[in-house]
Amino acid sequence: MTSRTPLVIAASAGACALALGVGAPAVAAPDAAQEEAMVSVFHGIPGMTVDVYANGDELLSDFEPGTVTEPQSLDAGTYDIQVFEAGRSPDGTPALEKEVKVPEGGNATIAAHLSADGEPRLTAFSDDVSKVDAGKSRLTVRHLAAAPAVDVRAGGQPVFSDLTNPDEDTGAVDAGTVEADVVLAGTDTVAIGPADLNLEEGTSNVVYAWGSADDENLALATQKFSGMESTPKAVHAGGSGAAAVTPNDSGTWLAWAAASGAVAVTGVLVARRVAGRRG
Numbered sequence: 001m002t003s004r005t006p007l008v009i010a011a012s013a014g015a016c017a018l019a020l021g022v023g024a025p026a027v028a029a030p031d032a033a034q035e036e037a038m039v040s041v042f043h044g045i046p047g048m049t050v051d052v053y054a055n056g057d058e059l060l061s062d063f064e065p066g067t068v069t070e071p072q073s074l075d076a077g078t079y080d081i082q083v084f085e086a087g088r089s090p091d092g093t094p095a096l097e098k099e100v101k102v103p104e105g106g107n108a109t110i111a112a113h114l115s116a117d118g119e120p121r122l123t124a125f126s127d128d129v130s131k132v133d134a135g136k137s138r139l140t141v142r143h144l145a146a147a148p149a150v151d152v153r154a155g156g157q158p159v160f161s162d163l164t165n166p167d168e169d170t171g172a173v174d175a176g177t178v179e180a181d182v183v184l185a186g187t188d189t190v191a192i193g194p195a196d197l198n199l200e201e202g203t204s205n206v207v208y209a210w211g212s213a214d215d216e217n218l219a220l221a222t223q224k225f226s227g228m229e230s231t232p233k234a235v236h237a238g239g240s241g242a243a244a245v246t247p248n249d250s251g252t253w254l255a256w257a258a259a260s261g262a263v264a265v266t267g268v269l270v271a272r273r274v275a276g277r278r279g
Contacts, residue, residue, distance in 0.1 A: 046065050
């Protein structure tokens, strides 16, 4: 049965962006759109290469799991976002569908991922790009895997505890390179990692735990926002795709920064398991 779940994310006033991919064709602006907006999209559904459409126009084709898109400008307004298995006709029923209202200003990432019980979902997150103290870096972990509650460790010490899907936790940590892993909550049983994370001073780093414990394909993907120094020299714009980080591999980081601000993403999610996806 198709389910519909309202999804609302809001933060303080500022700039906003809806980023759906690299080199995507222009999409007709929705009615009453005034200013541009930007958001990244993370694809965390294993074994499901997809095509992404907005208002019926293709934005992404053959979008593979474990990647984050570059930011793309779209006019503020409302978009019908549909995700299909790659090559499927857009006239059919999408694997995921969400009507997204994008206001001007802000920073957000929309994630396609598995729920704790393995169902495909869309979740929107507001990305914190506020300043961090000198010598510090911000670390955010998002649990988007079909897996039970986990603890996240850095250098063998718990940083975040009892994190469940689709929650996130964040905090300021000392800048530097740390060895991180993900363990089952309250245990030393490693689920993902270890992986070396380069937490540079003045950056905001997001780590995604994604995949399926049952299918033994849990992995990490990462995203980095720069320019968060207490006295930043400049604010940079731009982005690049993220690579999945599998156990015992070093982290590969995105570098893109955007103006500090807020995001309000309001919408309706339609999700269903794709037939045979995990067969």
